[in-house]
Amino acid sequence: xxxxxxxxxxxIACPYCEAPCLARELLPGQELIxxxxxxxxxxxxxxxxxxxxxxxxxTGLFLLLLANTTPILTFEVVGRSQSDYMITGIxxxxxxxxxxxxxxxxxxxxxxxxxxxxxAFYLGFAIVLKMRPPGLKLASTIARxxxxxxxxPVYSIxxxxxxxxxxxxxxxxxxxxxxxxxxxxxxxILCEQISxxxxxxxxxxxxxxxxxx
Amino acid sequence: MSLSxxxxxxxxxxxxxxxxxxxxxxxxxxxxxxxxxxxxDPLTVxxxxxxLYDSGLPLIAGVVFLASFILPFAKLAALxxxxxLHGSPxxxxxxxxxxxxxxxxxxxxxxDIFLIAVLAAVGQLGALxxxxxxxxxxxFALVLLCSLVAAEIYKPRLIWEDTWITSE
Numbered sequence: 001x002x003x004x005x006x007x008x009x010x011x012i013a014c015p016y017c018e019a020p021c022l023a024r025e026l027l028p029g030q031e032l033i034x035x036x037x038x039x040x041x042x043x044x045x046x047x048x049x050x051x052x053x054x055x056x057x058x059t060g061l062f063l064l065l066l067a068n069t070t071p072i073l074t075f076e077v078v079g080r081s082q083s084d085y086m087i088t089g090i091x092x093x094x095x096x097x098x099x100x101x102x103x104x105x106x107x108x109x110x111x112x113x114x115x116x117x118x119x120a121f122y123l124g125f126a127i128v129l130k131m132r133p134p135g136l137k138l139a140s141t142i143a144r145x146x147x148x149x150x151x152x153p154v155y156s157i158x159x160x161x162x163x164x165x166x167x168x169x170x171x172x173x174x175x176x177x178x179x180x181x182x183x184x185x186x187x188x189i190l191c192e193q194i195s196x197x198x199x200x201x202x203x204x205x206x207x208x209x210x211x212x213x
Numbered sequence: 214m215s216l217s218x219x220x221x222x223x224x225x226x227x228x229x230x231x232x233x234x235x236x237x238x239x240x241x242x243x244x245x246x247x248x249x250x251x252x253x254d255p256l257t258v259x260x261x262x263x264x265l266y267d268s269g270l271p272l273i274a275g276v277v278f279l280a281s282f283i284l285p286f287a288k289l290a291a292l293x294x295x296x297x298l299h300g301s302p303x304x305x306x307x308x309x310x311x312x313x314x315x316x317x318x319x320x321x322x323x324x325d326i327f328l329i330a331v332l333a334a335v336g337q338l339g340a341l342x343x344x345x346x347x348x349x350x351x352x353f354a355l356v357l358l359c360s361l362v363a364a365e366i367y368k369p370r371l372i373w374e375d376t377w378i379t380s381e
Contacts (some may be wrong), residue, residue, distance in 0.1 A: 017309060018370040036373060037309045075251065075335035077342045082335045089330030092337060098346045099353055104332040108323060148365060151320050151327075157276075158327030165265065165272050165328075166335065169249045170342065 014041050053195040054124030059189030060117040064152075067180035068110065072159060077170035084179065086110060086155075112149040113188055119143035120191055127204070136204060153185040163212065218371060224285065225367040226296050232289045232359030239356045240282070242349030245329050249342050257280055258353065281325040281353075288319050288360045292367070306369060308372050315364050322357050326350065 011020045014034035015112035021041045031043035065181035069083060079095055086109060120137040126136055166172045216224070220337050243255035256264065258281045265274035292315060295308045336344025 016313070016369055017373055018368075019373065036306065037313070037369065039313075061228075070341055072331075073335065075338075075369070076337055076340070080338050080341055082290060082338055082342075083333040084331060089332075089334035091378070092333040096346055101326060101329065101346060101350055104323075104326060104354055104358070109319075109327065120231065140221045146321065148316070148361070151323050153233065154321055154323050157321075158324045159331055161265075161273055161277060161324065162328050164270055164332035165261075168264075168268050169247075 001023060012041065014039055030107075050124055050127050053120060053191050054128050056187050056191040056194070057120035057124055059121045060184055060191060061114070062109075063183040063187060064114055064117060064178045065175055067184050070177035070180060071175040072177035073163060073166075073175050074173045074179060075166050075170055077175070083175065086181070108149050108151040109155045112146045113152040113184060115146045116143055116150045117188060117191065119146070119193065123204075134202040139203065150188055150192075152181065152188055156181050216366065218374070221366050222296065222299055222371065225292070225363040227294045228363035229289055229296060230284065230358040232285075232363070233354050233357045235352050235359065236286055238288065238347060239285075239353040242288065242326065242352055243347045244350040244353055245332065245347055246342075247332070247336065247343075248309045248345075255347065256280070257349065261325075261328075278327075280321045284322040285356050285360060286319065288322065288364070289356075290316055291315055291328070292360060292363055295372065296367065300374065306373055309369055311360065312364075312367075312372065314370055319361060319364055326354055326357065351380070 012023045013019070014021055015035060016039040017034060017037040019034055019036050021032060023032065023042060024208045026032065026042060030043075031040050033039070034041050066127050068086050071085055074081050076082075089107045090102045090110075093099075093105065119142050122134065122139045123136065124132070125131070126133055159181060163172050163174070240258055243257050243260070246253060246255045259278075262274050262278045265277060291311050295312055297315065298304060298308060303311075329344075329350050332344040333346060336342050341343070
């Protein structure tokens with residue numbers, strides 16, 4: 001059973017536990033809550049509500065590019081300094097032979113956020129501009145699959161902890177990349193929170209990308 | 214790839230058991246070694262927390278302690294409880310709530326892995342400062358992967374497998 005699919009003329013599945021819920025017209029401010037897991041199944045949809053996630057994903061992608069090309073911090077001990085880029089840690093872990101850790105950091109810190117934001121942007125682009133580029137269904141599936149692995153907010157907290165730890169040993173200077181990492185974290189959290197899956201699904205269904213179950 | 218419900222439950226159970234077994238060595242083995250101006254310091258997960266606390270940073274120490282020590286175990290224990298009661302009608306609502314919380318906070322335990330990556334990146338100043346990952350971090354990463362993958366494989370609908378409650 002697909003989440004948020006139409007079971008019958010008036011029934012939809014809870015996106016979390018897949019319980020069938022009776023759908024009805026909602027007034028502004030009203031929402032339909034699943035009786036068994038308390039998840040919001042339906043909310044009243046305001047017009048143009050897909051534009052903010054579209055803008056956020058585009059901003060997030062731009063910031064992610066900057067976060068990967070500018071140094072995050074510089075550590076200095078007895079006059080010698082070393083800068084930290086997002087990729088430097090991954091390369092160093094590979095050099096030390098810890099490929100699993102390097103892969104995990106690379107996937108959760110760079111690839112998953114990039115893929116998530118790219119898919120969100122692609123879907124938003126198609127829905128907001130009412131276009132039908134290829135692979136919309138695939139983009140929706142990929143976005144759902146990589147969402148739990150998008151750990152850029154955790155990466156930004158880990159950077160703060162690393163700075164605190166390094167300050168005990170030498171001097172640390174924040175670099176512009178830190179702002180961009182924080183920016184990507186905020187954009188991806190906001191994008192996840194305000195994305196209206198219900199509206200996106202309805203729009204994709206209208207465009208013939210998603211089929212009624 | 215589509216897994217059957219039985220495979221999902223079995224695979225999740227196997228991953229949780231593996232994670233619980235690996236949790237012990239992951240906290241005994243050092244996860245990294247920091248060498249600063251000749252002072253070599255192998256650090257375990259708890260050792261890093263202790264060091265932060267001793268340096269007068271109880272808040273940061275608390276965050277790392279919660280994220281790296283308490284959370285991985287709490288997540289595995291909660292998953293074990295949910296999976297142990299799988300198929301039973303007992304405490305379904307509570308299990309669903311716990312599973313939701315696992316999904317929400319579970320990934321924060323990755324903080325230590327990212328911390329190693331950031332420290333390894335800047336700690337390459339030869340004899341002055343070097344940071345080396347240790348095999349303990351692989352074991353720790355496996356614990357986290359076991360809990361993350363187990364939580365992704367087991368679906369919340371499986372908690373309600375035998376009931377069909379409708380809502381308005």
